[in-house]
Amino acid sequence: MQKSAEFYVNEYGVDEAKTIPILQAIQADYGYLPIKLMQEVCEKSNIHYNRMYGVATFYSQFNLTPKGKNIIRFCAGTACHVKGAEKLIIAVSEELKIRVNETTSNGLFSLETVACLGCCSLAPVMMINDKVYGKMTIAKVKEILMDYKQHHGQ
């Protein structure tokens, strides 16, 4: 269910301090931050346009364009880097025919990297949506992706 600007303002409040929670809620509901909706929130609250947009483009959690149904995030932490995360990213890029920060043409997957997920002992680590996968190898990644293609397509 997609909610209106009014809803977010009523739910979270009108002060600038509510900018991030409101954007987080919109992101959770819409999967991205529609510009028009952000502007409407500004009009119904005390949040200024420039501040709202500044925040929306500052934090890596937010995105201004829709993402794929499944978001693959590779941990780019030190331990994962040392353990060869880059190879996995290249392999997935190849598998899905997209680069980092892109979405597959069928809208099924988006590929991203993320600052450390804090599972360093299980490096290299990958996260799909909210699920974290540790001790990844190229074979395991391909297997998991196959599973998503088959079961999380619709």
Next chain:
Amino acid sequence: MSKATINGITNDFVDGISILEAAKSLGIEIPTLCHIENLEAFGSCGICVVEIKNQNKVVPACATKLLEGMDIETHNDSILSTRKMLLELLFSDHLGDCVPPCSLKGCPANINIQGFLDLESKGKYNEAAALIREKAPLPNILGRICPKPCEKVCLRNRVDEPVMIGVQKRYIAEKEWSSGGPFFPHRAKSSHKRVAIIGAGPAGITAAYYLSLNGHSVVIYEKQAKLGGMMRFGIPKYRLPEDVIDTELNAIVDKLNIDVSYNVEVGKDIDVEEIISKFDAVVFSHGSQLSNKMNVDGEHHEKVIKAVDFLYKLAINIDVNLGKDVVIIGGGHTAMDAARSAARLGSNVTLMYRRSEKEMPAKDEIKEAKDEGVVFEFLVAPERIKRKGGKLYLHCIRMILGEPDESGRRKPIPNSNSRFVLEVDNIISAVGQFTDNSWLPSSWLSEKGHLQVNPSTYQIQNSSGHNNIFAMGDAVTGPDLVVTAVAAGRKVAASVNQLFLGSAVTGEEPVYASTCGELNDLPQEMFSKAKKIARANIPLIDKDIRLTSFNQIEESLNEEEFREESLRCLKCGCVAQNDCKLREYGYNYKADTKKFAGEKRKYEKDFSHLDIKLEIDKCISCGSCVRVCESIKKYYIFGYINRGFTSKIKPEFNRRLIDTKCDACGKCCEVCPTAGVWKHG
């Protein structure tokens, strides 16, 4: 009150003030970019760093309160080098040309081209001429003969064709003359200093012009009976009519009280030492008139003529009888002048050049020469000349191009299977000139006989302790463009002036500017909005007349046509070029604008708003516009977006400024240290 020390001065300061304010109260200026009076300190730019010696800390002066006991240094070596690096970093992400490339990289004399075209388009011809004369006192002559290196770097090359620049100088001068010009600025009060200049060519005349304007009295010693040097005796009249030379040069010597001793050859008629002893400074600009040899057998035959001699005779109206078939050897402007002159005398002319068309220095005239019947033989070199009967037999060999040589041009290599012989009546050799320095003290010369000068001040080196002897122009460089000689003349005048003022002789400061990069490397989006407008064409006189006379070949355009042409200028120079803190500090701190060349912000302008213009590519992210708009206007139009290197300052939601509620109050423009945001008009 708090007692603290700044740059060794201990003082009592009002409590609660910043180090910046405290320093200011002592008359110590600390540079700032993001500091705005009466607004809370922000500390983003970092240029105001100072060192607190007794805390071993580097802090921003704008945002650090002065506290009791602080021992502060604002300008020590480490602080200066920090500020220099900071400016270099800012330049590394600042995409803009302070000065347009035509003036900065194209014109050796750095003439303000954008400026004079703008004045011309407004019909302000006298002002335009005066602007040109700030850098070069010969607008009419240059407007006719300059090969226009400015046009080669004109950004319009990337849109359609370069703006016509060269000819406009001539037109501006003609308009000025027709209203009573040429006009010169007032001479300064007499300095009672005397300068001798040896040679009245473009370098000498130019130096005389600027020295005289500065109040010094100038005497020129000229070997010939008339002014102009190679402009008169080397350049054919069809390119530069005599009356133009007379009017332009006579006006300078007459109006500026420049004394010229004609028909005096220094070194022969008067001793060099004598001149040195009589004047406060001496400037040598005696040109480069001796011809190089071709180094082929048979070149000493009387029917093998040197181009310099040939052109000199034509200039002083001595008849030259050329045969029917003439070969010119060489690829420079002298070779071209000789070829086209020979064609006018009715000969069949072939120009022979050992490299290809692409390498040819005078390639700008090839088309016109071909129209006049000159035949070109590229990649051919002479091997020897034989004489049989009344004819010359020129033995030639074809060349192929090898690897680039030290001049950067590909070196021609003989192809031994390609020899051939031409039967001709005359051969004119134009393979370069060199300078006769035999009459100068040998200690001034290098082993090869060249004059050695300091490249910044033009003072002659090894002149046994003299700091008042200068040399310039072709005499030093060998044959070069007139505009290059003019530039050198002006720079020498600056050095001499420094000498006379008693200040350190450092020469003219080179133009300090940030640049967007080389013409061909610039991003295409820079030009996507420029409309194509056809370049005007200067009509040439009838070919028949061209082939039978030395009449000036270029005609002119009418006022409207010139005006439209001047409006083709893209105005690449920055609106803030004389009011930019980044440029000012960069110059003061000797920041190398290219030190940290790397990824740069993209070309991005927002000219949607009628009054307020945004050049995001010139923004240095100091945040002043954001803060002033928020705190003074409460409008919240500008904001930071993104993070890291990609962070930028832009209008809300990345909108065009016209789509925001900006009411053009202009506060942001007042605080912007660059041309990131500026008010139109």
Next chain:
Amino acid sequence: MDNKDKTIIRVGLGTCGISAGANDVYDAFKEAIAGTNLTLEYTSCNGMCFREPIVDIILKDRIISLSNVSCGEVPRLINEILNNKIIDSEDNDFLVMQNRIVLENCGHINPDKIDDYLAKEGYQALKKILLDILPEQVISEVKSSGLRGRGGAGFPTGLKWELARNSKSNEKYVICNADEGDPGAFMDRAVIEGDPHRVLEGLAISGYAIGAKYGYVYVRAEYPLAVKRIKQAIEDAQNRNLLGNNILGLGFNFFIKVKEGAGAFVCGEETALIASIEGKRGMPTLKPPYPAESGLWGYPTNINNVETLAAIPWIIRHGADKYANFGAEKSKGTKVFSLAGQISKGGLVEVEIGMSLRKIIYEIGAGTSSGKPVKAVQLGGPSGGCLPESMLDTPVDYESLLAKGAIMGSGGIVVMDVDTCMVDIARYFLAFTQKESCGKCTFCRLGTKRMLEILERITLGEGRESDVESLIDLASKIGASSLCQLGKTAPNPVLSTLKYFKDEYIEHIVNKKCRARSCKGLINYKITNKCIGCHLCTKACPAKAINGEIKEKHQIIPDLCIKCGICESVCKFEAIYHE
């Protein structure tokens, strides 16, 4: 407890366990215990990440710990439990050298059950101070414990509290900084996931001490499980009147809210964190004024790291002296380290401050996972530095590490063996900080970018002779003149690698050689005669750079090869190598 006689199966459900498949294991047990008298329970991570998924079997008389449990094993294990044949696979070496204060409950209690925490003397410290200790006395107790900020800088905690207490204001705030951003550090996540009430109790005590009524827990967005558990804990604590108005009827009002970060490393910096809570971009402001004078919404604010606050209840319960018995001269107590990288036994280690790196890596962590020699240890994340193997005897305390060019930081220890290129590591960190730079000050925004570009060209084999000098010049000026700690410390990974591994830089620049064989611009992949032409590599190669008929030896086309190394890792015959 009424479960006393029952056998309890307890699955570790921390994020690390879950990423190893612990949720599936939990579900498998749930299914398998149906019809038995076994009870299923969960806890969070006990720090032994290398053993995940971990399942503890709590028997009447002892606890049996199982490692690397997979779903397939579950029926067999149930069988063994029921038949009393279960065998312990606990790894005692890992725990025996540790002193667990902050981690004392991690892996032992259910983090979602406040009673589990209460059973471990939970909230006793809060109750104790509310009953009869004045705020000033709490502060002096914390001061004499010698506790220093565990987030990185090591500022004495008691002193920080005192500054905030002494700021005159009607309103004050305390904030728990759980924006654990250092890549390679995960102790804060583990503590919140495993023992959230301990953090709340610590925060409440800090609020009491400085006189604040409101507290925030600022958790980073990448830790969804931690967010969930801390929110649950707040709710439970409020329901028990351990938070809220008139706590335990003792007159102290204290409320805690969770603020979720949205993904920005710089928000670990105090002033940026405050800006973020205020709903702004996380752009640091100049200090002074410090948050203790003017922080959240301009009010005096005290910010402590998770681990710092988690130590507080223990200190109050056991006394400052007991805490100060642990540790080194100037660095008292214990510190949690996260051991990761090329290490056999990676996980969380809580030891007395001052233990040597060698002991931590070899005796607790059991050396490198590859068996190859340690080349370097990275401490302190992007603000820290790399120490070479020869410095492993350095005691891990604030001063000793700083003197060697590293920092304690938040406690991340990433072990690197000889296959890691130190120039690449420097490049990696600069890429990280550059991306995370808030963009406000010039030196950080542009200086780190130019350093990164230099490092990139060195690793590509395009380094210039002057590059080392340029790096040092940039590093020293960025370090001295950046606005905040992110910028000031950003050059550290470059400076420390230049200090100890300069010859590797020179090799890259002059000899165009990467001794770790890891910089793509300087290596080549080759196929040996061991190749049987199975086509695995051809299929895996993303650049289509491998040619060859099936069952014939394959060839790598050098011009197409992007040197990703995927071929080498998929080859089952060790027929591909790089040099």
